[in-house]
Each structure stands twice: as structure tokens, then as C-alpha cells.
Amino acid sequence: MGRIYDVLNSIEQYNLVRTQTASRPKKYVAVEPSTALDRLLDDKKRELEEKADQYEEIVDDLSTELHAAEPVEEQFWTAAVGAEETADLLVERLSAADERIVVVASDQTSLFDQGDIGDLVSKQLEAAIDRGVEINVLMTPGLVDSLPASVGQRHRETLSPHPDYEVRVSDDVTGTFNVIDDVEVCIQVPHPLAVNDTFGMIDLKDPEFATNIHDEFLPKWQDAEPLSF
Incomplete structure (x- = not known):
């Protein structure tokens, strides 16, 4: 009972x-x-x-x-292999940006021209702009011509009107990489047997190396032509 x-x-x-x-x-x-x-x-x-x-x-x-935690100052690197894994890593690192993103994209190994992946990366750039992150994009004229319509539309209608977003073009671009907050560099690696395909990405957190890369980027940026979508 x-x-x-x-x-x-x-x-x-x-x-x-x-x-x-x-x-x-x-x-x-x-x-x-x-x-x-x-x-x-x-x-x-x-x-x-x-x-x-x-x-x-x-x-x-x-x-x-x-x-409130102190940022890690020591060097750290990780890597991704394959287009999807590379895109996942890139999106993760772009979402971590607080102040500045530098995007350098050549005709080779760029994710911008890969349909859904290009849309995903563009959305992350838009989200970064909304967080107050300054973004500089340097790309080749050939890459501009190969962008999917959806990516070009997002750049033209949403990103380009923002004062903290600027795109320039130059023929003097031979690699694809991103510098994040001046402390981290994401370098895309082309496939050794298919140069237009992405093999993977190396993500290196090293303030000194990132500063050196940014210093080499600045002259190319200054000599590049502004692009209006």
C-alpha cells in the first residue's frame, strides 16, 4: 500500500x-x-x-x-585537409576575429569561387562586419570574373556599402591566405596535382609571423586598384 x-x-x-x-x-x-x-x-x-x-x-x-581569460601568446598551429574541412576551419577562424581581417585570394585555391562554400565564407565576412571588424580583400581580376552570382551579389549589396569593408584587385597576387587580428594567418595550400583545387589549410597563430605577412601585404594593397561591385 x-x-x-x-x-x-x-x-x-x-x-x-x-x-x-x-x-x-x-x-x-x-x-x-x-x-x-x-x-x-x-x-x-x-x-x-x-x-x-x-x-x-x-x-x-x-x-x-x-x-576574461588571458589570450594564448605562444605559437600554435593546426591544419585541415580537403575543401570541406578547409572551409570549416576558415569559417571558424573568421568567426573568431575581433578587429581586422585581411583576405588575399588568387585565382588558385580560393574558396570564394566554389559555390556553397563561397556563400558560407561571404556570410562569415558579413557577420564579422556586423561585429565591427574591419575587412580588406585583395584579389586577382580573374577571381572576380569567376565569382558565383550569389557571392558577387552579397559583396555588392551587403558588404561593399559598409565603410569598414574594402575590395581591391591586383595581378600581383600569387597565393591565398587570411590574416586575422594581426596575430593569426590561415594559408590555403593548393593540390600538388591540380593547382586550381584546394588541398588544405594551415592555421598558424604567431603574432610575429602575422605581422611580417601583413607588412608584405601593405605595399601590394596600396598599389592595387579599388573594385566597385
């Missing part, structure tokens, strides 16, 4: 039964089915809202701790 009363007491907590406490033993009677279902649904909604609030608090606390 004890277990039966435990079950009945549990059901009572959800307001699914009414009790007559004055009687001995205590008597239980079920509420109307439609009322019971409404009460059960309300209780479950309330529990989910409380859980959602708890998770939001946890995320807020973790975000605060992560932002």
Missing part, C-alpha cells in the same frame, strides 16, 4: 488528482481528463522554461569567464 500512496502523492504534485484529507485513509479522485492534460502541459512548460533559464545562466557565466 505504501508504494501506491507514493504514486498517488506524486500524481497529486502535478494537480492531477483531488484529495479528501479529512478521511482516513486519505481518498483520491481524478480530475477531469481535459483539465489534467492542461495542468500537465503547463507544468512541463514551466519546467522547460526553468531549464532554459538555467542553461542561459550557465552560458552567460562561461562566456564571461572565457572573455
Whole structure:
């Protein structure tokens, strides 16, 4: 009998039964089915809202701790192989930019001209602009001509009008890489047997190396021609 009363007491907590406490033993009677279902649904909604609030608090606390953490100053590198893995790594690193992104893209090994991947990279640049990140894009005229229509449209309608986004073109571009926040460089590696295909990407976090790359980029940027989409 004890277990039966435990079950009945549990059901009572959800307001699914009414009790007559004055009687001995205590008597239980079920509420109307439609009322019971409404009460059960309300209780479950309330529990989910409380859980959602708890998770939001946890995320807020973790975000605060992560932002307060000291950045890693030592050298670190990782790599990705294959077009999709390369795109995933590039998107991840672009999403981490806080201040500045430099994009240098040649006709070879550029992800901009690869349909869905180009759209994905362009969306990340748009998200970076929304975060207040300054973006400079240097590409070859040949790459401009090969851009998918959707990528060109995003650059023309969404990115180019923004004052912190600028595109220039130059024939003096032989590689494809990105400099992020002046501390990190993502270098795309062409396939050894198909130079127009992407083999992989090396992501190197090294402030000194990134500074050297940016210093070599500046003269090419200054000599390049502004591009209007």
C-alpha cells in the first residue's frame, strides 16, 4: 500500500488528482481528463522554461569567464585537409576575429569561387562586419570574373556599402591566405596535382609571423586598384 500512496502523492504534485484529507485513509479522485492534460502541459512548460533559464545562466557565466581569460601568446598551429574541412576551419577562424581581417585570394585555391562554400565564407565576412571588424580583400581580376552570382551579389549589396569593408584587385597576387587580428594567418595550400583545387589549410597563430605577412601585404594593397561591385 505504501508504494501506491507514493504514486498517488506524486500524481497529486502535478494537480492531477483531488484529495479528501479529512478521511482516513486519505481518498483520491481524478480530475477531469481535459483539465489534467492542461495542468500537465503547463507544468512541463514551466519546467522547460526553468531549464532554459538555467542553461542561459550557465552560458552567460562561461562566456564571461572565457572573455576574461588571458589570450594564448605562444605559437600554435593546426591544419585541415580537403575543401570541406578547409572551409570549416576558415569559417571558424573568421568567426573568431575581433578587429581586422585581411583576405588575399588568387585565382588558385580560393574558396570564394566554389559555390556553397563561397556563400558560407561571404556570410562569415558579413557577420564579422556586423561585429565591427574591419575587412580588406585583395584579389586577382580573374577571381572576380569567376565569382558565383550569389557571392558577387552579397559583396555588392551587403558588404561593399559598409565603410569598414574594402575590395581591391591586383595581378600581383600569387597565393591565398587570411590574416586575422594581426596575430593569426590561415594559408590555403593548393593540390600538388591540380593547382586550381584546394588541398588544405594551415592555421598558424604567431603574432610575429602575422605581422611580417601583413607588412608584405601593405605595399601590394596600396598599389592595387579599388573594385566597385
